[in-house]
Protein backbone atom coordinates (compact mmCIF):
# COMPACT_ATOMS: atom_id res chain seq x y z
CA UNK A 1 0.00 0.00 0.00
CA UNK A 2 1.10 3.55 -0.61
CA UNK A 3 0.57 6.51 1.70
CA UNK A 4 0.56 10.28 1.29
CA UNK A 5 1.44 12.56 4.22
CA UNK A 6 -1.11 15.33 4.67
CA UNK A 7 1.15 18.26 5.55
CA UNK A 8 -1.79 20.35 6.73
CA UNK A 9 -1.56 18.17 9.86
CA UNK A 10 1.69 16.13 9.74
CA UNK A 11 4.84 18.17 10.42
CA UNK A 12 2.62 21.26 10.42
CA UNK A 13 5.08 22.84 12.89
CA UNK A 14 7.62 23.51 10.09
CA UNK A 15 7.66 25.29 6.73
CA UNK A 16 6.11 23.30 3.90
CA UNK A 17 9.39 22.54 2.04
CA UNK A 18 10.91 21.21 5.30
CA UNK A 19 7.78 19.14 5.96
CA UNK A 20 8.08 17.64 2.44
CA UNK A 21 11.63 16.50 3.27
CA UNK A 22 10.45 15.05 6.61
CA UNK A 23 7.73 13.05 4.81
CA UNK A 24 10.34 11.66 2.43
CA UNK A 25 12.67 10.70 5.28
CA UNK A 26 9.79 8.95 7.07
CA UNK A 27 9.04 6.75 4.03
CA UNK A 28 5.86 8.33 2.64
CA UNK A 29 5.19 7.81 -1.08
CA UNK A 30 3.59 11.22 -1.71
CA UNK A 31 2.39 14.36 0.04
CA UNK A 32 -0.73 16.52 0.03
CA UNK A 33 -1.59 19.76 1.79
CA UNK A 34 -4.43 22.08 2.73
CA UNK A 35 -3.65 25.76 2.05
CA UNK A 36 -0.06 26.29 0.85
CA UNK A 37 -0.59 29.86 -0.32
CA UNK A 38 1.82 31.59 2.10
CA UNK A 39 4.72 29.65 0.57
CA UNK A 40 5.88 30.58 -2.95
CA UNK A 41 4.97 27.72 -5.28
CA UNK A 42 8.54 27.63 -6.66
CA UNK A 43 9.89 26.70 -3.21
CA UNK A 44 7.40 23.86 -2.93
CA UNK A 45 8.21 22.67 -6.43
CA UNK A 46 11.95 22.65 -5.60
CA UNK A 47 11.37 20.50 -2.48
CA UNK A 48 9.20 18.10 -4.48
CA UNK A 49 11.87 17.81 -7.17
CA UNK A 50 14.60 17.26 -4.58
CA UNK A 51 12.68 14.47 -2.82
CA UNK A 52 11.01 12.95 -5.88
CA UNK A 53 7.62 13.11 -4.11
CA UNK A 54 4.42 14.28 -5.80
CA UNK A 55 2.00 16.73 -4.17
CA UNK A 56 -1.33 15.00 -4.76
CA UNK A 57 -3.64 17.87 -3.92
CA UNK A 58 -4.41 21.17 -2.22
CA UNK A 59 -7.56 23.04 -1.16
CA UNK A 60 -9.18 26.24 -2.36
CA UNK A 61 -9.05 29.08 0.17
CA UNK A 62 -11.83 29.10 2.77
CA UNK A 63 -12.64 32.82 2.69
CA UNK A 64 -12.79 34.79 5.92
CA UNK A 65 -11.76 32.14 8.43
CA UNK A 66 -11.98 34.50 11.41
CA UNK A 67 -15.68 34.90 10.57
CA UNK A 68 -16.11 31.12 10.43
CA UNK A 69 -16.05 30.72 6.65
CA UNK A 70 -15.07 27.26 5.42
CA UNK A 71 -15.10 27.62 1.66
CA UNK A 72 -16.89 29.85 -0.84
CA UNK A 73 -18.13 27.73 -3.72
CA UNK A 74 -21.66 27.04 -2.46
CA UNK A 75 -22.27 30.53 -1.10
CA UNK A 76 -24.90 32.29 -3.26
CA UNK A 77 -23.70 35.73 -4.33
CA UNK A 78 -20.00 34.94 -3.75
CA UNK A 79 -19.28 33.52 -7.22
CA UNK A 80 -16.58 36.06 -8.10
CA UNK A 81 -14.55 35.25 -4.97
CA UNK A 82 -15.23 31.53 -5.32
CA UNK A 83 -13.91 31.49 -8.88
CA UNK A 84 -10.90 33.58 -7.92
CA UNK A 85 -10.13 30.96 -5.23
CA UNK A 86 -10.52 28.19 -7.80
CA UNK A 87 -8.23 30.01 -10.27
CA UNK A 88 -5.65 30.57 -7.53
CA UNK A 89 -5.67 26.90 -6.48
CA UNK A 90 -5.41 25.68 -10.08
CA UNK A 91 -2.55 28.08 -10.81
CA UNK A 92 -0.65 26.86 -7.73
CA UNK A 93 -1.39 23.22 -8.65
CA UNK A 94 -0.01 23.78 -12.15
CA UNK A 95 3.30 25.17 -10.86
CA UNK A 96 3.87 22.30 -8.42
CA UNK A 97 2.40 19.57 -10.64
CA UNK A 98 -0.43 18.70 -8.22
CA UNK A 99 -3.03 16.40 -9.72
CA UNK A 100 -6.06 17.54 -7.72
CA UNK A 101 -7.77 20.58 -6.21
CA UNK A 102 -10.33 20.21 -3.41
CA UNK A 103 -13.01 22.85 -3.97
CA UNK A 104 -14.40 23.81 -0.56
CA UNK A 105 -18.16 24.42 -0.45
CA UNK A 106 -18.66 26.53 2.68
CA UNK A 107 -21.28 26.78 5.41
CA UNK A 108 -24.70 27.08 3.86
CA UNK A 109 -27.70 25.01 2.74
CA UNK A 110 -30.70 24.99 0.42
CA UNK A 111 -31.38 24.95 -3.33
CA UNK A 112 -29.65 28.25 -4.13
CA UNK A 113 -26.49 26.99 -2.43
CA UNK A 114 -26.66 23.79 -4.43
CA UNK A 115 -27.07 25.73 -7.69
CA UNK A 116 -24.06 27.92 -6.85
CA UNK A 117 -21.95 24.89 -5.97
CA UNK A 118 -22.89 23.06 -9.19
CA UNK A 119 -22.14 26.12 -11.30
CA UNK A 120 -18.77 26.79 -9.62
CA UNK A 121 -17.84 23.11 -9.88
CA UNK A 122 -18.60 23.16 -13.60
CA UNK A 123 -16.27 26.14 -13.89
CA UNK A 124 -13.56 24.37 -11.84
CA UNK A 125 -13.87 21.18 -13.90
CA UNK A 126 -13.59 23.07 -17.19
CA UNK A 127 -10.54 25.03 -16.05
CA UNK A 128 -8.93 21.97 -14.40
CA UNK A 129 -9.46 19.75 -17.44
CA UNK A 130 -7.08 21.94 -19.46
CA UNK A 131 -4.20 20.49 -17.38
CA UNK A 132 -5.77 17.13 -16.44
CA UNK A 133 -6.39 18.33 -12.89
CA UNK A 134 -9.06 16.45 -10.91
CA UNK A 135 -11.56 18.48 -8.87
CA UNK A 136 -12.43 16.92 -5.51
CA UNK A 137 -15.35 17.51 -3.17
CA UNK A 138 -15.36 16.17 0.39
CA UNK A 139 -18.22 15.63 2.85
CA UNK A 140 -17.18 16.93 6.30
CA UNK A 141 -18.68 15.81 9.62
CA UNK A 142 -20.79 18.22 11.70
CA UNK A 143 -18.49 18.17 14.75
CA UNK A 144 -15.46 19.51 12.84
CA UNK A 145 -17.40 21.50 10.25
CA UNK A 146 -20.80 22.55 11.66
CA UNK A 147 -23.14 23.80 8.94
CA UNK A 148 -20.90 22.67 6.07
CA UNK A 149 -22.91 22.36 2.88
CA UNK A 150 -21.51 18.99 1.75
CA UNK A 151 -22.71 16.89 4.66
CA UNK A 152 -22.94 13.33 3.26
CA UNK A 153 -21.53 11.04 0.60
CA UNK A 154 -25.01 10.67 -0.93
CA UNK A 155 -25.27 14.44 -1.47
CA UNK A 156 -21.73 14.44 -2.93
CA UNK A 157 -22.61 11.57 -5.30
CA UNK A 158 -25.79 13.40 -6.42
CA UNK A 159 -23.81 16.56 -7.14
CA UNK A 160 -21.08 14.68 -9.01
CA UNK A 161 -23.77 13.10 -11.21
CA UNK A 162 -25.49 16.45 -11.76
CA UNK A 163 -22.26 18.23 -12.76
CA UNK A 164 -21.50 15.29 -15.05
CA UNK A 165 -17.79 15.94 -15.63
CA UNK A 166 -15.28 13.09 -15.61
CA UNK A 167 -12.71 15.11 -13.64
CA UNK A 168 -15.09 15.73 -10.69
CA UNK A 169 -14.50 13.14 -7.96
CA UNK A 170 -15.28 12.39 -4.33
CA UNK A 171 -12.67 12.72 -1.60
CA UNK A 172 -13.61 9.80 0.68
CA UNK A 173 -12.21 10.58 4.12
CA UNK A 174 -12.88 7.53 6.31
CA UNK A 175 -12.73 9.73 9.40
CA UNK A 176 -15.59 11.96 8.25
CA UNK A 177 -17.64 9.20 6.61
CA UNK A 178 -17.53 6.97 9.71
CA UNK A 179 -18.85 9.86 11.84
CA UNK A 180 -21.49 10.98 9.33
CA UNK A 181 -22.82 7.70 8.01
CA UNK A 182 -20.81 4.64 9.11
CA UNK A 183 -20.91 1.40 7.08
CA UNK A 184 -17.62 2.59 5.63
CA UNK A 185 -16.33 -0.45 3.77
CA UNK A 186 -19.64 -1.13 1.98
CA UNK A 187 -19.87 2.57 1.20
CA UNK A 188 -16.32 2.80 -0.23
CA UNK A 189 -17.04 -0.20 -2.45
CA UNK A 190 -20.35 1.23 -3.68
CA UNK A 191 -18.86 4.68 -4.35
CA UNK A 192 -15.55 3.47 -5.79
CA UNK A 193 -16.15 4.67 -9.39
CA UNK A 194 -16.70 8.21 -8.05
CA UNK A 195 -13.74 8.31 -5.65
CA UNK A 196 -10.67 10.37 -6.56
CA UNK A 197 -8.80 10.29 -3.27
CA UNK A 198 -9.00 8.47 0.07
CA UNK A 199 -7.97 9.85 3.48
CA UNK A 200 -7.74 8.25 6.92
CA UNK A 201 -7.56 9.04 10.65
CA UNK A 202 -8.64 7.35 13.86
CA UNK A 203 -12.24 7.87 14.94
CA UNK A 204 -13.29 9.67 17.07
CA UNK A 205 -10.08 11.45 18.16
CA UNK A 206 -8.61 12.01 14.67
CA UNK A 207 -5.27 10.60 15.78
CA UNK A 208 -2.98 8.14 13.96
CA UNK A 209 -4.86 5.30 12.23
CA UNK A 210 -3.84 2.66 14.78
CA UNK A 211 -6.60 2.90 17.40
CA UNK A 212 -10.23 3.90 17.84
CA UNK A 213 -13.48 2.57 16.44
CA UNK A 214 -12.21 1.77 12.91
CA UNK A 215 -9.86 -1.19 12.39
CA UNK A 216 -7.66 0.15 9.58
CA UNK A 217 -5.93 -3.23 9.09
CA UNK A 218 -9.30 -4.52 7.90
CA UNK A 219 -10.04 -1.31 5.95
CA UNK A 220 -6.66 -1.48 4.14
CA UNK A 221 -7.25 -5.12 3.18
CA UNK A 222 -10.69 -4.22 1.76
CA UNK A 223 -9.36 -1.22 -0.17
CA UNK A 224 -6.54 -3.33 -1.61
CA UNK A 225 -8.99 -6.08 -2.57
CA UNK A 226 -11.05 -3.46 -4.43
CA UNK A 227 -7.96 -2.67 -6.54
CA UNK A 228 -7.13 0.72 -5.02
CA UNK A 229 -3.42 1.31 -5.61
CA UNK A 230 -2.99 5.07 -5.28
CA UNK A 231 -1.51 6.64 -2.12
CA UNK A 232 -3.94 6.99 0.79
CA UNK A 233 -3.84 10.33 2.57
CA UNK A 234 -2.73 10.18 6.21
CA UNK A 235 -4.68 13.18 7.46
CA UNK A 236 -4.56 12.87 11.23
CA UNK A 237 -3.63 15.10 14.17
CA UNK A 238 -0.22 13.89 15.36
CA UNK A 239 0.21 16.05 18.47
CA UNK A 240 3.61 17.60 19.12
CA UNK A 241 5.85 15.04 17.39
CA UNK A 242 4.76 13.53 14.07
CA UNK A 243 7.78 11.20 13.90
CA UNK A 244 6.65 9.45 17.09
CA UNK A 245 3.25 8.57 15.59
CA UNK A 246 4.45 6.60 12.57
CA UNK A 247 4.42 3.03 13.97
CA UNK A 248 1.33 2.30 11.84
CA UNK A 249 3.24 3.27 8.65
CA UNK A 250 6.21 1.03 9.49
CA UNK A 251 3.80 -1.84 10.25
CA UNK A 252 2.04 -1.37 6.89
CA UNK A 253 5.33 -1.17 4.96
CA UNK A 254 6.56 -4.37 6.69
CA UNK A 255 3.29 -6.16 5.96
CA UNK A 256 3.45 -5.25 2.23
CA UNK A 257 7.08 -6.35 2.02
CA UNK A 258 6.13 -9.74 3.51
CA UNK A 259 3.21 -10.09 1.07
CA UNK A 260 5.55 -9.41 -1.86
CA UNK A 261 8.21 -11.83 -0.63
CA UNK A 262 5.54 -14.58 -0.61
CA UNK A 263 4.58 -14.00 -4.25
Ligand SMILES: O=C(O)[C@@H](O)C(=O)CO
Pocket residue numbers: 034059102138140173176199235
Ligand atom coordinates in the same frame (compact mmCIF):
# COMPACT_ATOMS: atom_id res chain seq x y z
O1 LIG B 1 -10.84 16.39 6.14
C1 LIG B 1 -10.53 17.57 6.10
O2 LIG B 1 -10.83 18.35 6.99
C2 LIG B 1 -9.69 18.01 4.93
O3 LIG B 1 -9.54 16.97 4.03
C3 LIG B 1 -9.96 19.25 4.23
O4 LIG B 1 -9.47 19.36 3.13
C4 LIG B 1 -10.82 20.36 4.66
O5 LIG B 1 -10.81 20.72 5.92
Ligand SMILES: [Mg+2]
Pocket residue numbers: 138173199235
Ligand atom coordinates in the same frame (compact mmCIF):
# COMPACT_ATOMS: atom_id res chain seq x y z
MG1 LIG C 1 -10.13 15.04 4.75
